[in-house]
Amino acid sequence: MAEKKLMYGNHAIVEGVIAAGCRFFAGYPITPQNEIPESMSVRMIEEGGVFVQTESEIAAINMLFGAAAAGKRAMTSSSSPGISLMQEGISYIAGADIPVLVVNIVRGGPGLGNIAPAQSDYYQATRGGGHGDYFTITLAPNSAQDLYEFPKLAFELAEKYRNPALILADGLLGQMMEAVEFSFEPIDPKSLPEKEWALCGCKGRERRVVRSYDLKQGRLEELNLRRAEKYAKIRSDEQRFKDEYCDDADLVVVAYGTSSRIASAAVRMAREKNLKVGLLRPITLWPFPTDVLADMSKRIENFLVVEMSCGQMIDDVKLATECRSNIQFHGRPGGGVPIPPEILKKIEAVLGGAR
Amino acid sequence: MKKLFSRPEGLTDTLMRYCPGCGHGIVHRIIGELLIELGIRERTVGIAPVGCSVFADEYFNCDMIQPPHGRGPAVSAGIKRARPECIVFSYQGDGDLGSIGTAAIIHAAARSENITVVFINNAIFGMTGGQMAPTTLPGMKSTTSPKGRDVRKHGYPMKVCEMLASLDGPYYLERCAVDTVKNVVKTKKALKIVFQNQIDDKGFCLIEILSMCPTGWGQTPVQAKKWTGEVMSAYYSLGVYRDRSKEAK
Numbered sequence: 001m002a003e004k005k006l007m008y009g010n011h012a013i014v015e016g017v018i019a020a021g022c023r024f025f026a027g028y029p030i031t032p033q034n035e036i037p038e039s040m041s042v043r044m045i046e047e048g049g050v051f052v053q054t055e056s057e058i059a060a061i062n063m064l065f066g067a068a069a070a071g072k073r074a075m076t077s078s079s080s081p082g083i084s085l086m087q088e089g090i091s092y093i094a095g096a097d098i099p100v101l102v103v104n105i106v107r108g109g110p111g112l113g114n115i116a117p118a119q120s121d122y123y124q125a126t127r128g129g130g131h132g133d134y135f136t137i138t139l140a141p142n143s144a145q146d147l148y149e150f151p152k153l154a155f156e157l158a159e160k161y162r163n164p165a166l167i168l169a170d171g172l173l174g175q176m177m178e179a180v181e182f183s184f185e186p187i188d189p190k191s192l193p194e195k196e197w198a199l200c201g202c203k204g205r206e207r208r209v210v211r212s213y214d215l216k217q218g219r220l221e222e223l224n225l226r227r228a229e230k231y232a233k234i235r236s237d238e239q240r241f242k243d244e245y246c247d248d249a250d251l252v253v254v255a256y257g258t259s260s261r262i263a264s265a266a267v268r269m270a271r272e273k274n275l276k277v278g279l280l281r282p283i284t285l286w287p288f289p290t291d292v293l294a295d296m297s298k299r300i301e302n303f304l305v306v307e308m309s310c311g312q313m314i315d316d317v318k319l320a321t322e323c324r325s326n327i328q329f330h331g332r333p334g335g336g337v338p339i340p341p342e343i344l345k346k347i348e349a350v351l352g353g354a355r
Numbered sequence: 356m357k358k359l360f361s362r363p364e365g366l367t368d369t370l371m372r373y374c375p376g377c378g379h380g381i382v383h384r385i386i387g388e389l390l391i392e393l394g395i396r397e398r399t400v401g402i403a404p405v406g407c408s409v410f411a412d413e414y415f416n417c418d419m420i421q422p423p424h425g426r427g428p429a430v431s432a433g434i435k436r437a438r439p440e441c442i443v444f445s446y447q448g449d450g451d452l453g454s455i456g457t458a459a460i461i462h463a464a465a466r467s468e469n470i471t472v473v474f475i476n477n478a479i480f481g482m483t484g485g486q487m488a489p490t491t492l493p494g495m496k497s498t499t500s501p502k503g504r505d506v507r508k509h510g511y512p513m514k515v516c517e518m519l520a521s522l523d524g525p526y527y528l529e530r531c532a533v534d535t536v537k538n539v540v541k542t543k544k545a546l547k548i549v550f551q552n553q554i555d556d557k558g559f560c561l562i563e564i565l566s567m568c569p570t571g572w573g574q575t576p577v578q579a580k581k582w583t584g585e586v587m588s589a590y591y592s593l594g595v596y597r598d599r600s601k602e603a604k
Contacts, residue, residue: 024433024437026433050437052436054462055458055459056458058458058459059426059458059459059462062422062423062429062430062459063433064433065420065422065426065429065430065433066420066429066431066433066434066437067434067436067437069420069430069433069434070400070434070437070438070441072437072438074433074437089423092422096420096421199400199418199419199420199434199441200398200400200418200441201397201398201399201400201417201418201441201442202396202397202418203398207416207417207418207419208418208419209412209413209418209419209421210419210421211403211412211419211420213409
């Protein structure tokens with residue numbers, strides 16, 4: 001069995017990023033993700049990589065743009081207000097078809113908000129976030145184990161589709177200690193193939209240009225339509241989710257990240273009360289697992305969406321199910337975290353009402 | 356027949372879109388020549404700014420990237436740190452470097468990123484149609500200071516070389532101009548020094564170049580050259596603001 005270690009979620013990300021063969025980190029301090037740059041400042045140097053504490057998140061995302069355009073796996077982490085500052089850069093990176101990894105340890109917003117865990121950046125993460133027609137591949141971990149494993153998956157997807165990838169966690173996942181199994185063989189960065197688009201000097205080949213603009217009439221429309229085809233392929237091939245007890249369910253709770261861990265406990269409590277309740281946990285938030293939800297909505301009468309926000313993912317549930325079912329919501333915004341009994345109460349209310 | 360003058364291999368065989376009398380073409384040519392003279396074209400990555408010289412990504416015959424407005428120094432640092440074997444230069448105008456990208460340039464200089472910055476100061480926003488720049492001179496007219504820059508209302512211009520010279524980080528800082536043949540030769544000499552400094556891993560270097568914008572200034576190319584030499588150079592003194600190679604001795 002692989003080695004197991006008790007560690008903070010934020011430290012699990014660092015080890016996961018390094019095991020994924022990434023040797024470039026640039027970032028700026030912000031709570032509740034500070035353990036990531038702190039740990040990176042040691043680990044990247046130990047591994048012969050690059051660590052830069054930048055003057056701002058704007059600089060961090062642009063350093064990533066440079067490093068990734070040079071063909072290297074590169075990542076940054078931040079929390080909500082810092083991720084807002086990065087949106088300009090993410091838009092340019094998406095427009096230039098460059099793969100990078102951005103980790104958002106979400107905190108309460110809007111504005112400076114607070115430093116408590118939240119899920120209120122869902123819209124920003126799944127609707128592009130910056131200006132222009134683009135999407136970012138978005139993964140939602142719900143354990144320290146996921147935080148260790150998802151960077152590798154994120155880089156693989158980002159490179160496969162030449163698109164930025166996000167890991168959308170929250171302050172609770174980042175600060176929580178759990179056992180992490182080092183479940184895969186660390187990747188040697190030297191073993192990663194050279195990218196055929198990387199900027200590294202034009203010796204023996206035509207020069208390469210990385211850019212997000214095209215002023216020639218009609219060209220940008222063509223480029224965006226081609227990118228739309230890429231997004232359609234991601235939507236059809238990369239939907240990921242986990243389901244529990246959904247087969248015979250009268251009600252399915254839909255929740256991701258921290259909310260899905262809590263909802264899972266509520267679902268088990270409901271089952272003990274002989275209530276037929278299941279859980280659907282989206283792992284990819286973009287692409288959203290619409291297919292499974294569309295399928296479920298043909299036989300399941302009730303959905304309860306649980307989020308640590310005023311309700312954002314619920315829009316995607318409604319779109320996926322085409323509002324065929326009864327869709328209810330339980331949300332805790334501004335740093336509020338639900339507990340299993342309150343979700344159970346809501347489940348009982350919905351099922352009581354349904355009867 | 357003997358060929359006396361030709362396009363350097365460091366520039367692509369493309370028609371440049373710059374206005375008649377604009378200084379960008381001169382500076383492009385200098386850099387294009389240096390990429391060949393220093394034998395670095397095939398390991399160079401250039402950064403094109405946002406502004407008139409956004410098209411630099413079509414003109415320099417080397418790998419190029421076009422980042423967001425003002426972020427060239429950060430992108431340069433990312434490339435250079437990811438691939439130290441590459442020569443990285445950031446070509447930026449005064450809106451790009453002196454306005455929206457001020458934080459980026461100051462901190463790249465403070466960290467002494469081993470990059471070469473070519474800073475074109477023409478005292479105006481050219482691409483967007485002649486608006487006031489951070490470098491627009493007191494009293495100078497622009498489309499957003501139509502009665503002339505009033506320092507009480509619009510504030511004072513930024514002197515980038517002087518500002519960066521207050522930091523310990525920069526290795527070499529010089530302000531040049533391309534208004535006369537003599538100054539063009541001096542500019543090439545300065546740019547050669549800073550590309551060589553990067554090859555020698557010396558740290559942050561920037562050359563500011565006073566450059567003509569006849570279109571933005573509402574002048575003829577001849578008037579613009581004269582104005583650069585007489586008015587701009589009087590406010591922005593030419594010269595070396597930092598040379599660590601001299602201090603070391």
